Amino acid sequence: MVEKINSVIRNYNYNYNTVVNPVTAKDETGKTNAVPKTSFCAATTVPINSANITLRTELTTKDEKNKYKAITSKLDRNTKKVVNLLLKNGVLLNNNSNDKSSVLDNLYKIATEPRAKGLSNTGILRDTIATISYPYLITQQFGDIPPSYRQGVIDANNKSKINTNDKRQTSDDIDVDHSGTCVAASTEFKLAKQMPAEFARFAQELSSPELSATKSIKLENLADNTLNGVWLLNAFEIPYHMDNYNDAVLKFAPDKNAIIRAQIQTTNKDPDERTPLDVLMQSTFMQIGSQQSYNTITDKRGGKFNQNDKGLIEFEKTFTESVVFDKNILSVTYQTVDENARLIGYETDLGTMKKHLVSALDMGENIIIGYTQTNENNVIVNGHEITIVGYKTNSNGKLTFICNDTDDGISRPIEYTEDYLLPKIHHAALPKEIVEGDMDIVPSWIEGVQMYHQLKKQAA
Secondary structure, three states, X not given: OOOOOOOOOOOOOOOOOOOOOOEEEEOOOOEEEEEOOOOOOHHHHOOOOOOOOOOOOOOOOHHHHHHHHHHHOOOOHHHXXXXXHHHHOOXXXXXXXXXXXXXXXXXXXXXXXXXXXXXXXXXXXXXXXXXXXXHHHOOOOOOOOOHHHHHHHHHXXXXXXXXXXXXXXXXHHOOOOOOOOHHHHHHHHHHHHHOHHHHHHHHHHHOXXXXXXXXXXXXXXXXXXXXXXXXXXXHOOOOEEOOXXXXXXXXXXXXXXXXXXXXXXXXXXXXXXXXXHHHHHHHHHHXXXXXXXXXXXXXXOOOOOOOOOOOOXXXXXXXXXXXXHOOOEEEEEOEEEOOOOEXXXXXXXXXXXXXXXXXXXXXXOOEEEEEEEEOOOOEEEEEEEEEEEEEEEOOOOOEEEEEEOOOOOOOOOEEEEHHHHHHHEEEEEXXXXXXXXXXXXXXXXXXXXXXXXXXXXXXX
16 A cells, blocks of 8 residues: 555545655566555656756745645645645746646646536646655546436437437446556656646646647648648648648547546546546547547447457557657567467567667656557457556666556556567557667658558458
């Protein structure tokens, strides 16, 4: 059990801790659970990754002081302490966001401006503070649907259905036992950990009455030229407009049913379930990747690139990460898999793979990876997305990777030895400059064009 620095926020099962000099207890899987020796506020873990950002730890203007006072007036004593520590650690005034608004600016809007119907100002405010302070709280675990909400959820899910059998199926579909939002939850985690101001901006806009967030991106971060970047935006059916030839302003929004799940979690959240903010964030990122086809009620998706109705495939994940972070992200596939889903080798040696991961981590990147599980015949039977956030080296030069898994029910970092994890990594999202000299990587947009034409030909 993680040591607590503050009291648990009532009804939210939060704790504000970080891992400092972790000690570990190994299990038979090669995984270890990081346990803190010393407990500090988790704000100390939030990185300020840009050299262009000046770390500010004091409120200097009247406007900042007024906003701080307005925010803290709505919080209990323990959460006020967390906000104060966010200030002292340079996070509260961090403005590494798309519109240069700070964490403070967006928390103030959350506290004082209307939220979407059924959402609580105080609840979203507390969720945002907690998640920025300690992103390991993020989970992809859906909550149950209380009897009082059940018929309304079924009716909402049946709105677009005509077939009677499809409507009957709804009563089973709405009970989501296992979530397919690991990519979306990992993206949420990375955003909270690497870009707290942008996370707070997303939280503010997605929970507002507009239920949407805008973001300006550079098309060169999607493809080699503007036309191919535009093709990708159109293929993923992202609403956008262009003010010039190089940039596009995108509109991100959760699916229409996400607000129902968020309202349920506002009044009926149990420990270890998603917060209303998790619901909105993960739905939005699923919408981006699934070509606007996701349904939060059933955790199922449609779309043109994936014939499976759960989760996101590698190409969709790369696009989502690229537009959310406005970065040229390459999805590097390391495993070689045959047509029968059997793992038959690797595209490069494990030493090169390790070098790529370490280089990205040294740059301040958190790396979302997809790993596989195989049966006795080396056939892949399962895949999952987690985030590597750091590493440490033992006396023999062996690495242990510090990771976050949004689906393990553990609100703290976990650790995998390099011998265990590296052979299981199917793909990793990495900055282009790290891998381009070692491997011949086909950019995801090219793979997307090829996939689109192939699927279109099969459907003809």
